[in-house]
Amino acid sequence: xxxxxxxxxxxxxxxxxxxxxxxxxxxxxxxxxxxxxxxxxxxxxxxxxxxxxxxxxxxxxxxxxxxxxxxxxxxxxxxxxxxxxxxxxxxxxxxxxxxxxxxxxxxxxxxxxxxxxxxxxxxxxxxxxxxxxxxxxxxxxxxxxxxxxxxxxxxxxxxxxxxxxxxxxxxxxxxxxxxxxxxxxxxxxxxxxxxxxxxxxxxxxxxxxxxxxxxxxxxxxxxxxxxxxxxxxxxxxxxxxxxxxxxxxxxxxxxxxxxxxxxxxxxxxxx
Amino acid sequence: xxxxxxxxxxxxxxxxxxxxxxxxxxxxxxxxxxxxxxxxxxxxxxxxxxxxxxxxxxxxxxxxxxxxxxxxxxxxxxxxxxxxxxxxxxxxxxxxxxxxxxxxxxxxxxxxxxxxxxxxxxxxxxxxxxxxxxxxxxxxxxxxxxxxxxxxxxxxxxxxxxxxxxxxxxxxxxxxxxxxxxxxxxxxxxxxxxxxxxxxxxxxxxxxxxxxxxxxxxxxxxxxxxxxxxxxxxxxxxxxxxxxxxxxxxxxxxxxxxxxxxxxx
Numbered sequence: 324x325x326x327x328x329x330x331x332x333x334x335x336x337x338x339x340x341x342x343x344x345x346x347x348x349x350x351x352x353x354x355x356x357x358x359x360x361x362x363x364x365x366x367x368x369x370x371x372x373x374x375x376x377x378x379x380x381x382x383x384x385x386x387x388x389x390x391x392x393x394x395x396x397x398x399x400x401x402x403x404x405x406x407x408x409x410x411x412x413x414x415x416x417x418x419x420x421x422x423x424x425x426x427x428x429x430x431x432x433x434x435x436x437x438x439x440x441x442x443x444x445x446x447x448x449x450x451x452x453x454x455x456x457x458x459x460x461x462x463x464x465x466x467x468x469x470x471x472x473x474x475x476x477x478x479x480x481x482x483x484x485x486x487x488x489x490x491x492x493x494x495x496x497x498x499x500x501x502x503x504x505x506x507x508x509x510x511x512x513x514x515x516x517x518x519x520x521x522x523x524x525x526x527x528x529x530x531x532x533x534x535x536x537x538x539x540x541x542x543x544x545x546x547x548x549x550x551x552x553x554x555x556x557x558x559x560x561x562x563x564x565x566x567x568x569x570x571x572x573x574x575x576x577x578x579x580x581x582x583x584x585x586x587x588x589x590x591x592x593x594x
Numbered sequence: 595x596x597x598x599x600x601x602x603x604x605x606x607x608x609x610x611x612x613x614x615x616x617x618x619x620x621x622x623x624x625x626x627x628x629x630x631x632x633x634x635x636x637x638x639x640x641x642x643x644x645x646x647x648x649x650x651x652x653x654x655x656x657x658x659x660x661x662x663x664x665x666x667x668x669x670x671x672x673x674x675x676x677x678x679x680x681x682x683x684x685x686x687x688x689x690x691x692x693x694x695x696x697x698x699x700x701x702x703x704x705x706x707x708x709x710x711x712x713x714x715x716x717x718x719x720x721x722x723x724x725x726x727x728x729x730x731x732x733x734x735x736x737x738x739x740x741x742x743x744x745x746x747x748x749x750x751x752x753x754x755x756x757x758x759x760x761x762x763x764x765x766x767x768x769x770x771x772x773x774x775x776x777x778x779x780x781x782x783x784x785x786x787x788x789x790x791x792x793x794x795x796x797x798x799x800x801x802x803x804x805x806x807x808x809x810x811x812x813x814x815x816x817x818x819x820x821x822x823x824x825x826x827x828x829x830x831x832x833x834x835x836x837x838x839x840x841x842x843x844x845x846x847x848x849x850x851x852x853x854x855x856x857x858x859x
Contacts, residue, residue: 337781357681360674364734367671367815372731379729400631407628451844452837453808455720459825464646466638516604543720546812560724572717579716 387569394567398555398574405551405578408472408544409537415473416480417530423481424488431492431518446489450482454540458549469550476541480533491525492518527593531586538582542575649830656838657831661824665836668820669843671734672806675816679738679806680799683745691750692779695757707750714747723809737814741802749798756790757783796851803847807840 326333338346425431427442457475465471495518503517545553552571559567658665693699693707719740726736726743760783768782810818817840824833 353681357678360678363671363674364678364738367733368735369731369733373735376729383725383728403631407632410624411628447845447848448841451804451841453804455808455811456821456837459811460649463649465642466635468635468638469632470634470639539716539718543718546720546724556721572721575721576713576716580712 383565386565389566390569390573391564391566392570394570395574398552398571401545401552401555402574402578404469404472405538405541405545405553408469408476408541408549408551409534412473412476412541413480413530413534413537415477416533417484417526419477420481420484420488421526423485424492425514427485428489428492430495430497442485446482446485448482449478450486452479454479454544455547458544459547462548467548467550472541472544472549472551475544475549476537479540480537483536484529484533487529488522488526491522491529495521524593528590531589535582535586539579542578652830653834655831656834657829658835658839661820661829661832661835664820664823665817665832665839668810668817668836669839672803672810672816672818675734675738675741675806676799676803679741680745680795680802682738683742683798683802684749684795686742687746687750687753690746691753691757692783694750694754697758697760697762698779698783707754711747711751711754714743715751717744719744719805719809720812723812723814727813732813732815734815737806737809737816740809740814741805744805745798745802748801749794752794753787753791756787760786793855796854800844800847800851804840804844 326335336343423442423445426433426438427446429435429439432439432442454475457478458471461471461475465474499521500513500517503513508516541551541553542556543553545551545555546557548554552575556568556571559565559571690707690710693703694711696704699707722743723737723740726740730736730739764786765778765782768778773781806814806816807818807821810816810820811822813819817836821833821836821840824830824836
């Protein structure tokens with residue numbers, strides 16, 4: 324942090340001249356990239372619609388209010404389905420993620436050359452395909468309904484839980500394992516008494532976190548026919564029944580806030 | 595007396611016996627009620643298995659060539675969308691995260707900012723995209739607005755948590771020099787949260803790219819549109835190619851961003 328001498332006084336500056344120049348160059352390049360990208364986007368945009376969007380929004384809000392409150396009672400079953408998709412999907416996902424995580428963690432994998440990359444590939448491909456795309460594929464295979472949603476959420480959760488879990492496994496304390504090993508324990512015993520107790524807290528917090536995310540995801544898999552409240556949302560948007568759509572949106576907000584509250588409560592109780 | 599063995603047993607996970615049994619009962623009733631209320635059409639699934647097999651085989655071999663220009667255009671559109679949306683989202687979330695930090699903001703600003711965060715976090719990108727597409731028309735602009743909006747919830751929430759944990763003494767030192775509020779934020783708060791800020795930005799860039807693949811399905815532009823078109827035309831070979839491209843780009847982005855994050859740390 325240089326102090327610059329002017330004629331008759333000193334000033335403090337955060338960076339010296341070189342750093343200033345570098346920063347300025349970074350900002351310049353960043354702005355350049357941003358404007359370039361934005362230019363490409365705007366060339367594909369019909370600006371008339373964009374500038375008109377506030378009118379459209381006001382119009383939409385006008386149609387949404389007042390919400391048709393009676394409609395809420397028909398939503399109870401879809402909400403229950405959504406909850407089930409999230410819960411059962413998370414359970415399936417974490418159950419499959421456990422062996423995968425053990426196979427892909429550096430210190431527990433049976434073979435670093437062959438099995439580890441394979442397991443990592445499973446984890447990455449599950450992570451990079453969004454649950455809506457999974458649902459899109461599964462609706463074609465098992466038919467529209469709650470089951471497709473459960474499997475889609477489950478498949479998407481494998482990657483997320485697997486990644487965080489194998490990172491947790493790689494960070495365990497080796498001394499404890501050695502202590503168990505010294506008692507003459509076999510591999511399975513080392514696993515249950517040496518590794519599992521160490522990753523259990525991470526495991527519970529990961530699965531709860533994923534459940535919270537999955538509540539959100541479960542609201543959209545229905546848009547492609549995989550059950551839950553998304554089916555209702557899709558149908559009511561298709562009918563242009565905006566007074567009902569607003570009820571659905573409010574329900575989703577309440578469900579998400581509720582799930583966040585529960586998650587925070589459980590996390591506090593466990594940790 | 596001598597024969598009595600002492601056996602060590604692992605402690606149960608939950609100490610309270612009543613709570614343990616209660617939890618098991620609760621979980622089993624829940625599972626039972628799920629099983630009873632979920633309609634699973636086994637007939638349809640049995641029918642679906644051969645159909646699913648055909649469906650999956652239709653994906654092979656992945657066809658990169660026939661629609662290669664569309665795939666390329668889709669990817670680049672996704673990339674632009676991701677970059678612009680991440681930057682716009684972050685710029686908006688800076689004031690929001692300052693407002694959502696308990697130690698900086700007054701009560702009403704705090705609640706207002708938390709409201710924005712909750713709103714943005716409640717809705718999945720796809721739902722937001724449906725509305726923004728309706729408001730602003732098809733194309734990447736609506737997708738960009740969607741991604742920016744959902745970036746706010748994510749970014750501002752995590753950043754505000756970091757701001758709440760800053761060291762007070764450093765911030766106070768700046769304040770005691772008689773700095774203005776803006777100078778205080780710039781010199782007292784910003785340097786402390788900068789590492790987290792960069793890490794989060796890279797992480798969000800990664801997420802935004804992945805999300806850009808789905809908002810195209812509802813008309814938000816990008817590679818998702820290409821994917822959707824491929825599905826609509828029953829060109830599953832092309833769809834497979836698009837999926838493979840998405841997976842490999844996500845892998846590259848994830849690898850570089852985790853590498854960069856390690857470098858910065």
